[in-house]
Amino acid sequence: MSIPISYNIRNLWARRLTTALTVSGIALVVFVFASVLMLSQGVEDTLVATGSNDNVIILRKSSQSEMMSAVSRDQIGIISTFPEVGQTQEGKPFATSDVVTLININKKGSNDMGNVAVRGISSGAFALRPQVSLQEGRWFQPGMYEIVVGNKIHDQFVNMEVGQSVQIGSKLWTIVGVINGGKTGFASEVWTDADIVMTEFNRGTTYSTYTFKLKDVNDFETIKTKLETEQRLQDLEVKREQEFYLEQSKFMAGFINGLGLFITVIFSFGAMIGAMITMYASVANRTVEIGTLRALGFRRTSILTAFLIEAVALSSIGGIIGLFLASFMEFVSFSTTNFGSFSELAFGFSLSGSVILWTVVFFLIMGIAGGFLPAVRASRMNIINALRSS
């Protein structure tokens, strides 16, 4: 015989103020918890989306970022002749030689400066990175001091409108377009022609990285071995593009996860204590009721279940409100320096299925953990004493 759930719900309603406070507390906790998970997911989404699984990136050995890497034109020539490198319809290598550098510019709404990556690309880059499209204006013309800016840069930095100019090196470059990088890290970059960047920065024939598409995704290990054994490529490293960008975020993701863990531990204590206080009071206030229920023939387990259900209902209402509020964080974009690349990276809060699942598990555990001891106290009450108390 179990006690109807409506009994619990009415009890929560009867003590509205306390219920509201506890629910708000739990909602706050769940909100922060879910937001941190969403942020962590957002970073990962961004970097996974930035790389493609069938693209291979070549860097100088032990370069932690593209900026520190150096790959010579001769080496690129050698790599492009391998049969595993994909080809375009015109029979050219399906690849881009990029040169990456940084500029230090002002953010909107504060005096803060940000380091923005400037990526000089070859013509193959557009086909290689289909995630990137033109949102406004036009593409830059090779050989001209023209740039297109990523949509996040356009939104978050000052003077980034089409037609305005940016100082890069010793020249002023004109913004001719805005690119939409979607969820990728390219949305936080400035793109232009590789060769003119090389000239401007006296890099001679040294690019930063070389990225190509595999003819067959499964060829990765084959070409990795081939390239690594090639005498003239001894100072280079071969990585899947996706893996490379994931490594770039290791520090940041680690930091967010560490912060998340810390917050989770502390907050779950807070939420549990809040639920516990409320449930203990709820039990104490209903001593006579509990005695009556027991006298009517309800078992101890029914009482235990009833109070647990009440605690879980409490945490679930709070949890759902918190999760609902956190879902609005999807509209918020977060931009900071990615220490892996030392350049600005914008990412969002991403509400994935696993984030929802973890959040639900979190608040259910909070409810059960907070409600368990009070429920045990309620179920252990002696009928006679319970009835006698006033």
Place this chain on the structure above:
Amino acid sequence: MSTLVEVKNVTKVYKRDTMEIPVLQNISLDVPEGEFLALMGPSGSGKTTLLNLISGIDQPTSGSILVGGTDIAKLNESALAKWRSNHIGFVFQFYNLMPVLTAFENVELPLLLTNLSKKEKQQRVEAVLSVVGLADRMDHYPKQLSGGQQQRVAIARAIVSDPTLIIGDEPTGDLDRKSAEEILVLLSRLNSEFKKTIIMVTHDPHAAESAHTIQHLDKGELKSN
């Protein structure tokens, strides 16, 4: 004997949502000094309301209440609080002692509002506790005392500040016959020996017999006999 309490044309109407519930209608009542008055009447007759008005914890809708010459219906809240602490001693049906305080500390409570020295306070508390016969229970907490003993502590608390008027709201209502008898004897003693004016609400005819005068309230109106 001079009149201590003068209730003149008092009406009390409670508002619940939009409904108006008249509780007392145009009541007038004089209580002389040294009186021991019992107010009787069935539930809902308005006797507790009348008692609350006289003791200044509730305000009449119209009419005036003079206690010792002061129109307490005209006092503001803080003046009323000060007035109560000087002039009124309360005895409630459910004792209303502070559960966290000992018998001594409960009795001492009203004295905290006075400027008496620590020593004076102690003397007075001990004196009244021996009047109610609990000098040996001073350090006990309410839950360590029987109902009758708790009510005696409450009476000690009511008289410790030497008030003009003692108000009892069903002081024996929650007690067994023997304890009730002790309380009534105590109240009679306070009236005869210490010349305290007492107004007590009760629906127990036996309790009312201890009083000098009995007034009946019914449906908000006084019916003297």
Place this chain on the structure above:
Amino acid sequence: MKILKLIYKNLLRHKLRSLLTIAGIAIAVLAFGLLRTVVTAWSYGVEAASADRLITRHAVAFIFPLPYAYKGQLEQLEGVKKVSYASWFQGTYKDQSFENFFPRLAVDPETIFDVYPEFTLPADQLTAFKQQRNGCVIGKKLAEQHGFKIGDIIPVTGDIYPGNWEFTVVGIYYGKDKTADETQLFFNWEYMNERNRQTESFATDQIGWYIIQVDDPNQAATISEAIDALYVNSPAKTKTETEKAFQQSFVSLSGAIIASMEVVSYVIIGIILMVLANTIIMAARERIREYAVLKTLGFTNFHVVGLIAGESLFISMLGGTVGLILTFPVSQAFGDAFPTMFPVFAVQPTTIAMAIGFSVLVGVIASIFPSYRSATMRIVDGLRQIG
């Protein structure tokens, strides 16, 4: 003082509830203190910056080098006392993990300890550093963390400057006070430059930034302008700012992360408020009849509010104090766990003040509603309330 006793006794009525609330507040204040300490540790460099030092770097971005040739010209400027320089070497020691990260800088042994007087290096070790080409000097904290001793060889794999590098420890410096960063490795820039020259690297005769000590800190702005004016028409334009501003620009790179930690720390305060308000409201509701009795006896709203607010404040202050006391050992442990991540990890006076301030504030706010309710309640209604 009887009121205080009553407050204290009330607190003991629901021991478990009071204890839970105090524990909750203590944990939250501890979390608050720790987060604020992380935030302040982040910007420690700004605090530690010396007013008489300027940093000159490439105008476009920090990663671009400046010619070594500027040194002589900078030394000629009026008001400049000493010019030193450094390059960010980076590289990898063992692997790219947190534990094995520490700043590695190529510096000028002749001047570096002159412009950074807060670092102390024994005279014989300084001489050794100046003489031994592949010598390096490391901070005391770094030496302790990895067990490095004088004579040890530290191998580092280069990235910006490729190849394998080995530095021999010739000295261990220590800070004059607690704010000094004792986690760095300094080695001779000449040693690096030699190798760059041999490999014909584009980094040959280039340095990362200049550290300029000025005679008069008040002249900092004028001197900065004078320096930048000197190179306005050269390919490598400069940007000169005070060390403080330079450090600040680094801190602001991670502004969003710091801001989010600050937001979280305030959310914690909000949660404390909910927990405490819940407890106080419950307590006040249970005692509404007692408050009515007190008012009947002639006690005023002032007393009743004092009882409620007093209990609230007592709980919040007690929880806050316990949390604050715990913050110190926990911060210490946290700082010890990541010695090189935060060169200086100490609970700042502002953090302490904020924790106390918020404890009081939360105690007051939590009691507003129940106080208001008890003050405005009619005595008659309060007396009627059962339980």
